[in-house]
Amino acid sequence: MTLRHASIAALCGALLAFALALGRLTRPDVIIGWVDVFGAWDPSMLIFFACGVPSYHLMLRWARKRASQQRGPLLCVPQTRAVDARLIVGASIFGVGWGLGGTCPGPAFTSLGAGVSWALPFVAAMMLGLFAGEPARWAALRGRLRPRATESVAETHATRVAERLSRIP
Amino acid sequence: MRREEEMTQAFFAAAAGGLLFGAAAGLLMLGTGRIAGIAGIAGGLVHPERGELLWRALFVAGMLLGGLLGAQLLPASFVAHAGLSAARLLGAGVLIGVGARLANGCTSGHGICGVGRLSLRSVVAVAIFSTTGALTHLLDRWSTGGAP
Numbered sequence: 115m116t117l118r119h120a121s122i123a124a125l126c127g128a129l130l131a132f133a134l135a136l137g138r139l140t141r142p143d144v145i146i147g148w149v150d151v152f153g154a155w156d157p158s159m160l161i162f163f164a165c166g167v168p169s170y171h172l173m174l175r176w177a178r179k180r181a182s183q184q185r186g187p188l189l190c191v192p193q194t195r196a197v198d199a200r201l202i203v204g205a206s207i208f209g210v211g212w213g214l215g216g217t218c219p220g221p222a223f224t225s226l227g228a229g230v231s232w233a234l235p236f237v238a239a240m241m242l243g244l245f246a247g248e249p250a251r252w253a254a255l256r257g258r259l260r261p262r263a264t265e266s267v268a269e270t271h272a273t274r275v276a277e278r279l280s281r282i283p
Numbered sequence: 284m285r286r287e288e289e290m291t292q293a294f295f296a297a298a299a300g301g302l303l304f305g306a307a308a309g310l311l312m313l314g315t316g317r318i319a320g321i322a323g324i325a326g327g328l329v330h331p332e333r334g335e336l337l338w339r340a341l342f343v344a345g346m347l348l349g350g351l352l353g354a355q356l357l358p359a360s361f362v363a364h365a366g367l368s369a370a371r372l373l374g375a376g377v378l379i380g381v382g383a384r385l386a387n388g389c390t391s392g393h394g395i396c397g398v399g400r401l402s403l404r405s406v407v408a409v410a411i412f413s414t415t416g417a418l419t420h421l422l423d424r425w426s427t428g429g430a431p
Contacts, residue, residue: 120338122314127345128352129307130319130391135353135360137300138293142365149417153424158297163394165301166308170399173309180313187316192397194387197407204385205393207378209412213419215367215375218390219321219383222376223343225361227350232365232372239373243380244322245329 119187131224137162140224142216149213200249211243308395311342320392321346322383382412 138144138158147156180186212218215236217225222240226233308319315338317324327339354361365372383389386408388397397405 117337119315120341123311123317123338124341124345124348126307126311126314126319127342128349129310129345130304130321131346131349132353133300133304133307135300135350135357136303137297138360139297139300140350140353140360141362142367143362146420149413149420151417152421158293161294161297162301162304163398165298166305166395167399169302169305170309170312170395171305171401173306174312174396174400177309177313177316181316186313189312189316190318192318192387192402192404195404197404201386201404201408202411204382204387205408205411206382206415208382208386208389209415210419211375211378211380211382212390212412213416213423214371215379216365217375218379219325220346220389220391222379223321223325223346224350224353227347228354228361229351230361230363232367235369236365236372236376239376240322240380241325241329243377243382244326244384245380246377247381247384248330249385 130220131227134220134224135228140221140228142221145212145218145221146216204247304391305395305399308391308399312396318392318396320388320396322380322389323387323392326380326384386412 134140139162144156144158147154148159150156177186177189181189208218217236219240222233222237226237311317311319317338324339324342327335328343367375379389383392386393388405388408390409390412393402393405393408398409
């Protein structure tokens, strides 16, 4: 990662944080308001996402176009495609934390920069969670040789078929 | 009417914030090729790899600066006290961290970037954490006797 990339990252971080503050998502009551469907529902998050998603999508298309012309940086593309147990469990746990605290990583860092006192313990706990939540750690504890998520269902099936075939005398 | 004015203001604020957020996340992709998944970027600081630390650290530093600027220009967007007990604050933080690491993304990673790239995984992730979030809050209000 070049210094230029790092500078762009710093700028983007600042803009993202300011955007969260602008949209008031730095307030736990606004985030809780999004999930408080039976109570004081706050559509701010919905509006924020409704504007943010298309905005990002257009920028992404621009980036992809440039990449196809061999211009700009290599684009990072997530490799995992399947909706696996890890995703479901992880998203569920994330949701519980969200519902309890009304904050997620973006607003937490933004609030930390703003100097609010509760942000520091939250960010510390979050960094601990990010460290502890590494699946490889748990797979190793369970004595498995590799995390299951990296092996596709097709691969597992093929392996089992091959094993059965090899046992036929 | 004050209430309507407030609601209109909040609407435009959310829209403007969202537009800026999407554009900034897009700028990160355009300029560095990286996904603006804040949990993922921060996670890379506690799971360090060579050549990955500088941009992540500067990204987070940028966020802190953005927060500082926000505090100056938009003080009403911040609350001095989250109204949560220390245990709950820490617990929520750990759960957010663990969940984001397992799910490989958070609200920005899956919610904006993943959905923005039309990823089914991300749409599912958003649906799941919104649901468990809503259920958690519901249970929470129930158990505290309906107090907000």
